[in-house]
Amino acid sequence: MLQQVLQEIKQAQGPVNLNDLARKLGVERSALEGMIQFWVRKGRLTDDILEAETPHDVCESMCSNSCPGPSKCAFVMSMPRTYSLRLDDS
């Protein structure tokens, strides 16, 4: 099951929608989220927003307050969350 998640992401032609993948594997979305978190912990998938978490000092010079990092940035936080496959490990 866990391996299937990685296989589906690897073989897809383009970005894989989490809902579509849950349907394809015949599992609940919440169950799939658990599997994704497992792979993030194992380092096979990267949570892209968390990877880019370091605050940006240039933003601080532009915004009226200090940069809170991407997961709290009003511009960035509206974007969908993405998880990338680590090709070197897969």
Added chain:
Amino acid sequence: MTVAGIVYTRPIGVQYSREIEAEIERVSAVIEQVPALTSTYRPRWLAIQLLENDEALQTEVKAACGGARVMAALEDSRVRLEQLYGEDVDIVLADHRYNFVNNLVHNVLIRPSVERANVSDRIDSIVTHRWLGIPIFLALMWVVFKVTTDIAAPYLDWVDFVISGPITHWTVGLLGLVGLNGSWVESLFVDGIIAGVGGVLVFVPVLMSLYFALAILEDSGYMARAAFVMDHVMQRVGLHGKSFLPMVVGFGCSVPGLYATRTLENERDRILTGLLVPFMSCGARLPVYVLFAAIFFPQYTGLVIFGLYLLGILVAIGLGILLKGTLFKGKEETPFLIELPPYRWPNFKTICFYVWERTSTFIHNAWTLILVTSIVIWFLMATPTSNNGSFANTDVNSSAFGTISGAMAPIFKPLGFGNWQNTGALITGFVAKEVVVSTTALVYNVEIVEGEMVPTTFLEDVVEVGTSFVQATVDTFKSVPLIFGINLFEAEEEPEPTELMTAIQAGFNSTSGGYGTLAALAFMVFVLLYTPCMVAVAAERQELGTKWMWLSIVGQFAIAWIAAFIVFQGGLLLFG
């Protein structure tokens, strides 16, 4: 088994594969020989935990008497399983458990043969459709710009009235109280600070309505779909699928857009996307489009702005394809998973937060960067470069600002807007793109012959501000049907262009041999594509490195020049 009406069930244990079960048995057998461990833990449970690399338990086992034998057996089992499965043992065990649970669920849960699609799924089947997705995205963006320009127009006029009327009167009055009437200080405040900062603040309602419309799309969950749809397009044309995410962020501001490129793990993809982000038209450029579209395309303001945003996307994609085929050739695509949030009704509080966060950045810029720039420009405009005139009493054409800008103006002659005023506005646009508007207001303002000011009292001004605000609110509601092409303003007269608008129109007509509209379109295209502001350049240097920063500065200027040249000279060929 049933006893006294109560059903007792036997717990089902997770069954691993034969090979794993054999190894668990081996390790359990060794654990059973260590009383220090069996007194606390069940051997099978402990064996599984140890195989899964539980560090706390491993430490405890090592410390126990006889623990070394357990660890040796564990290591042997782990090596055998890893050789068999080619994978870490903890992953193999977790995979077996997920399979076990999945089989169990399928055996005990009866699902409808055809699962009913929920609302999100039904909407997604249309908005993320292979062929419909892009037209729906474009149609919604068109509505966003229609809302931005039509709905915000009455409040834009109101803010303009407040700044150029009461605030200017009160400033002049206050300076008069300290005996500074008619002095250069009054000119600095009225022609420098109020004209510059005020010229930008006028556009706050436009930006608020843009951010409001975008916030509705974002909070409803649509913008994530738009990014998903565009990711497919990006991938089809050979770019990284995830490139469009930072580019969508760039619609608000290029700096966090560049910042969002960090979500691309590959350096080459990150640099390529970072070079494309500044082509997305940021919010700061919007006031420039609104000002010039209102002057030269009053009937098609929304359409012109929508066209410019679209042009930015197309140029970015075109350049991306070019760079991917040359400098960034042959890079492997990183597969990724995207989590689309479910659709929901937008939350008013969240929308207000979004709008405020983004607008406050713009206002913050107005009070810092633009204030300082306006003062510097005013001083440069007040400083004579020859013996003609004195400080604050000089012909602006021969001022320091006029001279510097005039020296660079020939670069823009083939583009139809080569005078010192437009050149000066573009140069100062490097500080921040909103400054193009404030400088335009400053440099064209000096050419306006001021009429006699009708004296008003403070109370009259306050009443006028209040009544005009009510009128703006009424007009805003009347503007809503304009989105659907219904004009409730038909019976009323078309608003007269302001003196500033007339001055700008005359300026463009004179530089383009009477083709002011064409020159203005070329000017807007140039503003869309040329070198990003200094904060974005600093972000480029930090995120992409000095070499790529310079490529972006020079390359974007060249692309903007060529695009504006095509617009103006091509237009002359067609319509001249």
